Structures are given as structure tokens and as C-alpha cells.
Amino acid sequence: MDQLSQAAINGVMLGGFYAVMVLGFSIIWGVMGVINLAHGEFVMVGAYITWLLSKQLGWEPFATVIVVFPVMFAVGYALQHGLINRVIDRPYLISLLVTYGLSIIIANATKIIFTATPRTVDTAFSGFWRVGDVTVPITKTIVLIAALIIMSGLHLFLQYTRLGKSIRAAAQNREAARIVGIEIKYVYAITFAICIALTAVAGTLVAPTQPIYPFMGPPLTLKAFAITAMAGLGSIPGALMGGIVLGLVEVLIATFVPGVGTNLGIVSSFVILVVVLVTRPQGLFGGLKPAGAH
């Protein structure tokens, strides 16, 4: 029983990170139809900014969000404006190639600047609480809480602000949105900027929990892809549920299958992906629009 509750806690914590990590990917795909293959690299860049500020200037890692968010917001805006906008109306393959190229450029530039040595970020909130026989890691609890706050904030923003409504309108029907006076290019740039900033913040959150290195991106992108397809494009509750389901499945399998559990756990996300795509291609929780429609 203790092992089960410990596994459940580990799984939910992992799921919280997955959920916040996947948001940016999911919304960019849902709103613009762009599959951002450089997604994992933006997580990595956020993590490196956090590392830089905390190791060099002694900042508390979680506080670096106040720098990471605006900086990456600007980067995202510029990227969308200068690059993604130019390929957005072309076939899927072009934006796939562009973002794939971006991922290679970012990862290698990071390697040149920071070297390939894996880095760790120390936070004052390391350690754990004991609750009965169960251990609750403090850092990961903070990550989970931050993930929930970010997701609620984003949900409120999309539901109730004018800009959020324009973003949803642009996702649902681009032409109609244009007709009612929404400036699509601007909305796209803002969306991309918010998503890249959130993705980088996910990097800030993950940095204190695992080593970071320039080539950590691709497995994250793959996982984001699996969760998004499972959860539905641009759906925030979907991302939360998808992330937590995946985190739980991975950790439970890893805990209760002896010997090779961790291997099987990682495979499970792709098994779930295949099953969902076959049986419920619109994702488990709906979303901005069904996968594949464009």
C-alpha cells in the first residue's frame, strides 16, 4: 500500500511536469497547425537560462521565471514574425522542416555556448517531507503547484480575455475570424510568443529536478507529441489529464514490474498513443479541433 501511494505521488508529480511542458506544443499545433519539432529545445533553453541565473548570479531557480517568461516571449514573438509566419500557409512538411532545422540549430548553439557537460540546478527547496511512510519531494511539489497555477491562468486567459477569445476564434475558423476584424498575423505571433514562453518556463521548472544538457530536447518533443495526440489539440484540461495519466502509468509500471519496469513505462506512452489514435482520433478530451483537420 505504501509503495502504491508513493508510486501515485511520484506519478502525479511527473504528470504535472508533463502537463505544463506539453501546453505550448499543444496550443501552437491547435491554433496554427504547426507541429513545433523544436519544442523540446525551448524547454532546454528555458532550463539553461535558469541555470545561468542561478549558478552565476545566485538566483533562486524558481524566481528566474520573471526573466525566462518575458525573454522567451520576445524570442517567440520574433520567431513567429520573422520565420513561422512565412511558412504557415504552406503544406505541413515545410513547417516541420523549418522547426526541425531550428531544433538542430538551437541544440548545437547551446552546446557551443555551454559545452555538452550535463548541468544541475540547486534550489533551496530540495529535500522531502515524510507523510507516514510516504516521501513527498519538495521540489516536485512546487513544480506541480506551479503547473496547476499556470494552467488555470492560461485557461482563464483563453476563456475570458479579448485576446484569448481572438486566439480561440483564429483556431476555430481563420477566415471567419479575419472577417470579423481579428488580425490573424498578430494573434498568431502573440500565441506563439505565449507558448514559447510557457514552454521555457517548463524548462525552469524541470531544471531543479533532473540534469539538463543540450540534447535533452528530442525525447521531450516526442513525449509532447504523444500527450497532445492523446489529449486533444490545445485542450488545457486534456493536457492536464493526459500528462497525469501518462505520468501515473509510467511510474506505476516502473514500480510494479520488476527488472524492466522503467523500460516498459516509457514504451507505454507510445502504446497509449497508438490505441488512442485508432479508437478516438480526436483525442480523449476533445480540443480546439480534431487532429489532422486543416
Added chain:
Amino acid sequence: MSVRRIWRIMPLFILAALLMAACAAPAAPSEPAASDGGEQTSEAAVSDNGCVGTIKLGAAVSETGKYAREGKDTRQGYNTWLDWVNKEYGGVKVGGDCYNVEIVYYDDEGDPDTAANLAEKLITDDEVDFLLGPYSSGLTMAASAISEKYNKIMIEGNGASESLFERGFKNLFAVLTPAGNYTQSALKALADQGATSVVIAYEDTAFPSSVGAGAQKWAEEYGLEILGVETYPKDVADVSAIMTKFRDMEPDVFVGGGHFNDALLFVRAAQELGFSPKAMVITVGPSNPKFVEEVGDAANYIIGPTQWEATMSYQDDYFGSAADYAARYEGMWGEPPTYQAAESTATALALQLAIEAAGSLDSDAVRQALNDLDVMTFYGPINFDETGKNAGKPMGAIQIQAGAINVVAPADAAVSELEYPMPAWDER
């Protein structure tokens, strides 16, 4: 086309160029890069020492991908030898002539298929005389299959898995102690201190699997009860489930077989979950000074196997003592050598000595000379057995003590006493 229009599409051209450069990178020899020191022909252009020719060596070593860090150490190790042999030693002596050396490098990206393709390219396109190994057993496994097919000698210092040498290959030679023996001296020292049980986690790739199998063998040999064995995949980012299970088993010793990244992950997870065994033995990470830099105080008490340390008492006529080598390396690269770097230098040195003993660049003659080689180097004794493993060299163990990497086993190489047991995380 107006100027304004050209300006508007300019970024696209730049991007296209960058993309092409990025995509082409794996297929083209690395440019001489200031940050990485001499690569490809940059270090080889020494023409004023009267040498009659050039020996061309080829190596596909990770510059990107999971092994980028260890790959960098490997390249720097090879380049330390390259710089020395061309500039100081005056070229490799073959018969009465001397030859300069050139190393052609590629980036295998940590991918076995790429490593195999590049080995083929080095042999057929670049027509290298000999191959130097990549970093990691998995990549060596893939690349050496190709060199065996072409009957080209590959000498390596960074593939320690026993499985490499169970294939009956005639052209693969390794200067390092095989992976199965990595944990031997550490487990023996811990058993002597009174440890009675052990748990083992290892990545399910070639080298860590050998470490894991070896750890089980030595644990039984020294009377340690094995409470649990777990494997995990290559790109793992979360080992909390493994550490939770192990915590509940309350073992004396934790053995982690993996690479640098995994070492960081294990320590972090153990700290987070309050898993405090009496000793942690982790491969690859702890013996690297960067590990202490990254982990800080939590690194204390952690034990790691080491192929080589600068404090060991080996020496030769080429690089001098282990400490001399370390000083030379630090002078060249601005960081102390890891054992991965030292064994890479020793790899190239062993090849050089075999070529000189053979007095020929012919593969058959050099292969025979490698089989006959029996020398002492700054890295330790080198004497290949019939399978190509270095049979003569023992493995050491280090422990991080107050931030310093001290050799604690075997007894004759130790500079410090093993500190046991390790205090619990919340009692430090």
C-alpha cells in the same frame, strides 16, 4: 526584383544556408574549431620535420547527442597524443622513416547506425590506415563490426563491455579494463567494511549491462546479498520508481551502472526520496571532476570505479608519469583529464608503439605487433589477450571526500581510507 524584396527574402536564404549546414554536418569532416582544439588536418600540417609521409587515422566520436561530454574527452585525449607525436616526438617511426599523423573526425551523434555508416565512410572514402574507437560500448559495437568486415584494425579505449570481445573479432583491441570488472575493487572494499546487501540499477545498453552483470558476479563472490536488480532505458529522465523500490529494500550498497547523466539523476533522486544506503557506487560520473562541480556537497561519500587517476603511480618514456600527463593535458585543454581522456591518449599511444614494433603500416604486421605488445604506460600496463581485451590492468575505485576525488581501492593504489557508512541525506 526590387532591393526591398530581396531584403524581405534574405532571412529565408540565411535560414536555408544554416539548415543545409546543420543537415550536412554529420556527413562532412568537422571543421577545425577553436573551441575543440585541433581537428582533422589542423594539427597534422607539420611538414618541416623531414617526415616522408602521413599516417591517416579515422575516428567517429560523438560531438552531439547523449555522449557529447564523454566524446569531447575522447577527442581531446586523441588530440593530446596527436599534438605530442607530431610536434614533440617527431612523427611515428616506421622502419627508418618517420610519418606525420592526421586524424579524420566525424560526429556519430551518439547513434549506432551513424557510427557504423561513418566507419564505412572512413574506410572506403577517406581510406584511413587505422581506426580509433568512438565513445561508449554501444557505438564501438556498431563501428567495430564494420572495421572487422573490411579487416581494418580498430583500437579503442572507451568501449568496455565484454560483449565486444565475445564475437571472435581479430581487428578490435581495447586498452581499458573490461566493464565486468568495474565494480570489483569497490565491492570488495565495501564487503571488507561490513556491507552485506546490494541493489543494482543499470541502463539496458552494452556497457552498463556488462557493469550490471559484473556487479552481480562480484557481489556473490564477496558474499553480498543481491536484493534487487533494475534496468532502465537510455534516455531516462525519471528514476524515482527505481529509487523508491530500492529505498524500501533498505540495502547497504547501491550500485548504479550508467553514464555521466545517469549519475546526476541517481544522486538527485536519492536525495529527493530520502534513499540513504550506506554506500553508493556509481559508474562514469563520480571520477569526473565536473561531477563534483555539478552536484556539490551531495557528491561526498559517493564511490566510483576509475580506469585511471592522475595520482596513480604508472609511468612511461613518452608522456612521463600519470601526473606529468595530467599537467600536459590541463595545459592544452584548460581542464584536468578524465580517465576517458587518458585512455584515449593511451589508445593512440598503443597503436603507435605497435606500428613502430611492426616497422610497417601493413594491417597484418601491426595486428601481430598489437597481439605481442606488452608495455607499461602512464595509463597502466597494456597487454592484449587473444580476444583483444587488455588483460593486464586492474580497475581502481575512488571516493569523493570533502569534494576531492581520492583513490580508495585497491589497497596498493589507495591514497585515502574508504569512508563508510555514508551519513543519511537529512543528517548531513
